[in-house]
Amino acid sequence: MRTVTTIADVRALARRWRQAGERIVFVPTMGNLHAGHVSLIEAARAHGERFVASIFVNPMQFGPNEDFAHYPRTPERDEQMLRAAGCDLMFMPDVAEMYPNGSQRATRVEVPGLSGILCGEFRPGHFAGVTTVVAKLLHIVEPDAAVFGEKDYQQLTLIRRMVRELCMPIEIIAAPTVRDADGLAMSSRNQYLTPEERARAPAIHRTLQAAALRLRAGECDYPGIERTGIEALERAGLQPDYFAVRRAEDLGAAQPDTRHLVVLTAARLGKARLIDNLQVSR
DSSP states (O other): EEESSSHHHHHHHHHHHHHTTTOEEEEEEESSSHHHHHHHHHHHHHGSSSSEEEEEOOOGOOTTTTTTTTTTOOOOHHHHHHHTTTSSSOOOOOOHHHTTOOGGOOOOOTTTTTGTTTTTHHHHHHHHHHHHHHHHHHHHHOOSSEEEEEEEEHHHHHHHHHHTTTTTTOOEEEEOOOTTTSBBBOGGGGSSHHHHHHHHHHHHHHHHHHHHHHHHHHOOOOHHHHHHHHHHHHHOOOEEEEEEETTTTTTEEEEEEEOOOEEEEEEEEETEEEEEEEEEEE
């Protein structure tokens, strides 16, 4: 595996692979990798011959009171994990390489409407930062396919729409959420939890499972299911931002005849803000 820090180096190597007829699959990350990230590289193996991963903590997607400065950075361990997973290229740019005029003055890519709901309501500007950096990375690597985890379902939905509307010839592949044995979705932010908070955190998955069970049984009282979810999380000692039932296709309002649904939540626990979701078909 090669590790590079410049856009020019990424493009030169990717161009060589394309000329050789090799299919390139890309996995963007913010580093501090765990088994969930490794599963994305493993998912990529079914879709190409060359695998590129980026590690970039993107300042544009962090709000003024969020954890950009303290977001965990472990580049040496990340490099070892990517090499072991069979990655061919690790792209690790600094902020100046990605935003030569500074992230505050950078051209932005935004998905109207979809970026302002759910997590977007509680993190203004976050998804504009996500779609901007992902658009830049996709133009830099020019992969045939890119892999994103289903854990951040709203992000996945946004990127699918952005790629479609910007006419990017890139296949977006969704990889299933990887969980610990007690159901908690793996996340770099889990390490912010104290032992007592970590013991509470699986309530998120249990509450989602309870809502999914009701939906599979045919219930259509979506506001009631949402209220029950909020109350269950609060009883478990979490502070939910939202608990929502939406159309899986586009996160629009679910109707009684909607067959493919997704239940999404974000909840705060100590210093961590945790997100998760479950998809439901009926």
